[in-house]
Amino acid sequence: MIATLWRFTPLLILAIVWEAATWMGLISEFALPRFSNVVASLGTLVQELAYQAGRSMLRGGVGFLGAVVVGVLAGVLMAWYRPVRILVDPLMRCLYPMPKSALIPLTIMWIGLGDASKMTLIFIGCLLPIVLSSYNAARGVDKVLLWSARGMGATEREVLWEIAVPASLPEILSGIRISLALSFILMVSAEMIIANNGIGYLISVLGEGGDYSGMFAGVITISAIGFFADRCFVMLMNRALAWRE
Amino acid sequence: MSSVARSPRDLSDQAQGASGGITIAGVNYEYRPPRGRPVLALDRISLEVAEREFIAVLGPSGCGKSTLLYLVGGFMPLQQGTIAVNGRSVTGPGPDRGIVFQNFALFPWKTVRDNVLYGLEKQRLPKSAREEIAQHYIDMVHLSGFEDSYPSQLSGGMKQRVAIARTLAIKPDTLLMDEPFGALDAQTRSLMQEELLAIWNQSPTTVVFVTHDVREAVLLADRVAVMTARPGRLKEIVDTKMDDLPQDEIMKTRAFLDKVDYTWNLVREEAIAADSKKGR
Amino acid sequence: MALAPQIGGSTAAAPPGASRAGSLLRLAFDRVGPFLTLGSLLIAWELAARLELVMAFLLPPASGVAMRIFQDLFTGRLAYDIGITLYRAISAFSIAAIGGITLGILISRVAAIRWFFDPLLSIGLPMPKVALLPIFMLWFGLFDASKVLMAAFSASFQIVVTTWAATRGVERELVWSARSLGASEREILREVVFRAAMPQILTGLQIAMPVCMIVVLVTEMIMGGQGLGDSMLRSARYVDSPGVFAGIVEIGLIGFGVMKIMEVLRRRLLAWHQETQKDQ
Numbered sequence: 001m002i003a004t005l006w007r008f009t010p011l012l013i014l015a016i017v018w019e020a021a022t023w024m025g026l027i028s029e030f031a032l033p034r035f036s037n038v039v040a041s042l043g044t045l046v047q048e049l050a051y052q053a054g055r056s057m058l059r060g061g062v063g064f065l066g067a068v069v070v071g072v073l074a075g076v077l078m079a080w081y082r083p084v085r086i087l088v089d090p091l092m093r094c095l096y097p098m099p100k101s102a103l104i105p106l107t108i109m110w111i112g113l114g115d116a117s118k119m120t121l122i123f124i125g126c127l128l129p130i131v132l133s134s135y136n137a138a139r140g141v142d143k144v145l146l147w148s149a150r151g152m153g154a155t156e157r158e159v160l161w162e163i164a165v166p167a168s169l170p171e172i173l174s175g176i177r178i179s180l181a182l183s184f185i186l187m188v189s190a191e192m193i194i195a196n197n198g199i200g201y202l203i204s205v206l207g208e209g210g211d212y213s214g215m216f217a218g219v220i221t222i223s224a225i226g227f228f229a230d231r232c233f234v235m236l237m238n239r240a241l242a243w244r245e
Numbered sequence: 246m247s248s249v250a251r252s253p254r255d256l257s258d259q260a261q262g263a264s265g266g267i268t269i270a271g272v273n274y275e276y277r278p279p280r281g282r283p284v285l286a287l288d289r290i291s292l293e294v295a296e297r298e299f300i301a302v303l304g305p306s307g308c309g310k311s312t313l314l315y316l317v318g319g320f321m322p323l324q325q326g327t328i329a330v331n332g333r334s335v336t337g338p339g340p341d342r343g344i345v346f347q348n349f350a351l352f353p354w355k356t357v358r359d360n361v362l363y364g365l366e367k368q369r370l371p372k373s374a375r376e377e378i379a380q381h382y383i384d385m386v387h388l389s390g391f392e393d394s395y396p397s398q399l400s401g402g403m404k405q406r407v408a409i410a411r412t413l414a415i416k417p418d419t420l421l422m423d424e425p426f427g428a429l430d431a432q433t434r435s436l437m438q439e440e441l442l443a444i445w446n447q448s449p450t451t452v453v454f455v456t457h458d459v460r461e462a463v464l465l466a467d468r469v470a471v472m473t474a475r476p477g478r479l480k481e482i483v484d485t486k487m488d489d490l491p492q493d494e495i496m497k498t499r500a501f502l503d504k505v506d507y508t509w510n511l512v513r514e515e516a517i518a519a520d521s522k523k524g525r
Numbered sequence: 526m527a528l529a530p531q532i533g534g535s536t537a538a539a540p541p542g543a544s545r546a547g548s549l550l551r552l553a554f555d556r557v558g559p560f561l562t563l564g565s566l567l568i569a570w571e572l573a574a575r576l577e578l579v580m581a582f583l584l585p586p587a588s589g590v591a592m593r594i595f596q597d598l599f600t601g602r603l604a605y606d607i608g609i610t611l612y613r614a615i616s617a618f619s620i621a622a623i624g625g626i627t628l629g630i631l632i633s634r635v636a637a638i639r640w641f642f643d644p645l646l647s648i649g650l651p652m653p654k655v656a657l658l659p660i661f662m663l664w665f666g667l668f669d670a671s672k673v674l675m676a677a678f679s680a681s682f683q684i685v686v687t688t689w690a691a692t693r694g695v696e697r698e699l700v701w702s703a704r705s706l707g708a709s710e711r712e713i714l715r716e717v718v719f720r721a722a723m724p725q726i727l728t729g730l731q732i733a734m735p736v737c738m739i740v741v742l743v744t745e746m747i748m749g750g751q752g753l754g755d756s757m758l759r760s761a762r763y764v765d766s767p768g769v770f771a772g773i774v775e776i777g778l779i780g781f782g783v784m785k786i787m788e789v790l791r792r793r794l795l796a797w798h799q800e801t802q803k804d805q
Contacts, residue, residue, distance in 0.1 A: 010641045011648075031664060090562045097780035098773070099739040101754070104746060105761035105769050110583055144350035147320045150338040152364035152415055166354045184653035189743040192658065193758065200656065207659035215659055223652045230651030243354045245397035 033213040041217035048202065049221050056198040057225070059115050060187040063122030067183075068176055071127045075134025076168070080160050092131065100125035100182065104190055113194045118187065125186045126179040133175025137168030170244065173237045180233055184226045266451060267294040267317060267419065272326030274312055285476040286312045290326070292470060292479060299445065299452040301466035301485075303459065303512060305519035309477030310455045311423050317453060318344050318421050331418055340364065343417030347424040349404040351396040357383065357407050358392040364415040382410040385444065402433040406440075413444070419451040426461070438465060439492050459509045463501065464492070471511045474519035483508050585767040593767040594774060602756075607779060610741055610752040613669060617676030617737045622730055625681040629688025629726075630714070646686055654679040655743060668750060676740040680733040687729025691722035724798055731787050738780060 019035040021027050078085045111117035141164050149163045191200025203218040274287040286309040294300050302310045315321045319338040328335045351360050365375040386406040426434040456462050462469045469483045485504050495501050574586035597603035632639045665671040695718050703717045745754025760768030
């Protein structure tokens with residue numbers, strides 16, 4: 001407990017320096033609003049923040065979960081069945097070096113400016129890293145594990161789902177964690193470009209309107225959400241992989 | 246000194262006839278990497294293993310002994326030649342040929358008990374029977390109390406014992422062992438060799454034991470098949486049946502030391518040849 | 526010698542005669558397969574567009590996209606857009622690399638700096654740093670500076686963390702050897718630690734480059750100001766589908782090119798490392 005507090009003390013120091021510098025006028029209020037004002041904004045804007053953040057999370061969540069389900073299945077099946085691999089592999093190789101944000105104009109053009117567009121963007125963007133890590137994980141399973149299972153009379157299906165998938169889980173989860181961070185980036189980016197709702201939109205609009213404390217409050221909110229999402233995921237990951245030491 | 250029957254096959258041989266055991270005839274095997282030239286791993290291997298015989302396959306690294314084991318196990322498809330186990334051709338892996346690997350191959354996300362239960366589940370045995378059998382084998386390898394531990398919490402020797410229990414639990418006719426004690430330190434290895442013999446004496450099966458350790462081969466096996474360096478050919482088969490004595494006493498007898506000496510000389514030149522080939 | 530990979534599929538023994546022909550066919554399928562898929566996808570794309578299976582203005586024919594790319598090439602528009610985007614991305618990368626590696630090394634060596642930055646890194650790494658763009662725009666203006674600094678900021682976290690892990694992980698024995706051979710602390714840092722940590726540091730850089738590209742594109746889309754991101758977004762707004770697709774292809778090719786260049790550089794710099802030697 002004390003260790004955690006000590007670990008995050010630098011943040012406390014930064015907050016104090018921030019407040020002091022702005023209070024003493026060392027930094028203009030137009031560049032950096034006072035820390036206390038930002039905190040106050042968090043309070044006054046809490047409803048708006050919650051609403052917009054909620055909408056973002058919903059959209060992002062659907063897209064992300066879809067990518068997880070489809071991606072893991074696709075990656076594992078690709079690794080296991082040759083025909084699937086031959087068909088899908090070249091597609092993966094082409095799409096891999098492309099920055100996912102290049103998809104934003106495409107989804108805007110095809111699907112428009114609503115929720116569906118953003119969900120599709122996050123779905124496609126997160127799909128690739130997950131497919132790739134699932135594929136690599138499943139291919140990299142130690143052969144002797146598969147052979148042992150076969151030698152005990154397991155059918156090919158059983159070997160795939162009872163042995164290969166659990167053995168690949170660590171690497172698959174790593175890929176999903178990376179995609180989680182990516183989903184946040186794509187979500188905020190899309191919302192700043194298609195500015196109609198969501199936390200990214202809120203931040204832009206507050207900034208354009210001159211409410212800098214509000215803007216900072218929004219930035220802190222989404223940063224906190226991103227941080228906690230990652231932490232929660234790591235906790236779940238460690239729970240699922242408790243057998244590792 | 247009463248002798249624990251070391252080859253109970255003497256009793257059953259007359260009853261079974263010659264259909265049991267393993268027949269390997271004219272097996273060639275070539276590795277074909279996606280890039281580069283194919284490599285001949287096994288060259289015209291022919292070998293007969295009698296039922297319930299304990300045979301060791303001995304040779305330097307890269308001589309193909311593990312490949313031969315995997316072919317018998319059905320993990321790799323035959324290219325040329327035939328392999329028959331208990332009268333039936335090998336077409337794939339199966340619970341009649343249990344395998345134990347050098348790096349244990351335990352399912353790391355399963356507890357000791359779940360690992361041992363896996364093969365039994367595949368045999369679709371009823372639940373109570375499964376649990377009873379699993380417990381029996383866990384006790385047999387002296388791991389009672391560790392049923393709920395994960396492999397990552399066990400030492401090397403313990404892990405190998407789980408692997409052996411897991412394989413024995415499905416009662417295979419043939420036991421294939423791929424340098425099972427290679428990853429253990431010398432002391433643990435010694436203890437495991439004793440335990441293996443004790444287990445084998447209790448419930449004898451056909452055993453094919455791959456190793457590069459000459460003393461281990463001579464100690465454990467009835468016969469030792471010595472292989473040449475790559476491409477692996479059968480150089481000579483040495484008869485290494487010993488009198489029944491406790492392990493540490495056997496190792497001091499003249500017979501044992503002579504056998505080890507003889508076998509080592511067979512292997513020595515192959516080992517030197519294999520070592521120089523590696524540089525290429 | 527690698528074990529023949531046998532994930533999935535049967536391991537039944539193939540009839541000896543068929544194996545040669547069968548494996549030739551398989552080899553052909555392997556080589557041609559990828560092109561077959563891509564080729565048929567391209568053809569399907571062309572047909573779908575021409576036959577107007579999807580609305581014409583949404584899905585331009587592949588040939589149309591290719592034409593647009595060549596058009597852009599000749600009018601110099603392509604060079605201009607790519608030039609600007611690349612200039613921003615490379616600037617960002619350089620800043621992130623120099624700053625990130627320096628900070629990473631400092632963190633691994635000076636406890637106070639480590640204490641200070643640890644929570645910042647911990648929070649910053651999983652955070653969508655793009656959310657800070659409005660703040661950057663407030664501080665650094667509405668032109669190139671914000672874009673470049675935003676990208677540099679985003680990529681630097683990864684570089685710092687990787688460099689820190691890399692320098693921390695250098696085997697003590699290497700450092701001790703150098704010290705006993707009379708090297709000064711500075712020399713050890715530069716010649717031993719840095720060299721030994723290079724593989725990992727380079728990996729971090731290889732991850733950071735695409736991040737720079739992604740963020741530069743996004744900032745261009747959000748802020749405008751020329752560049753591939755900006756022109757792609759404009760094409761989307763005017764439903765100029767050949768423009769959007771041309772942009773995607775161009776970005777894909779650049780991304781691919783950048784990746785390849787980094788791989789070549791990595792091989793050059795790490796010629797001494799075993800990972801490079803494995804290929805030879």
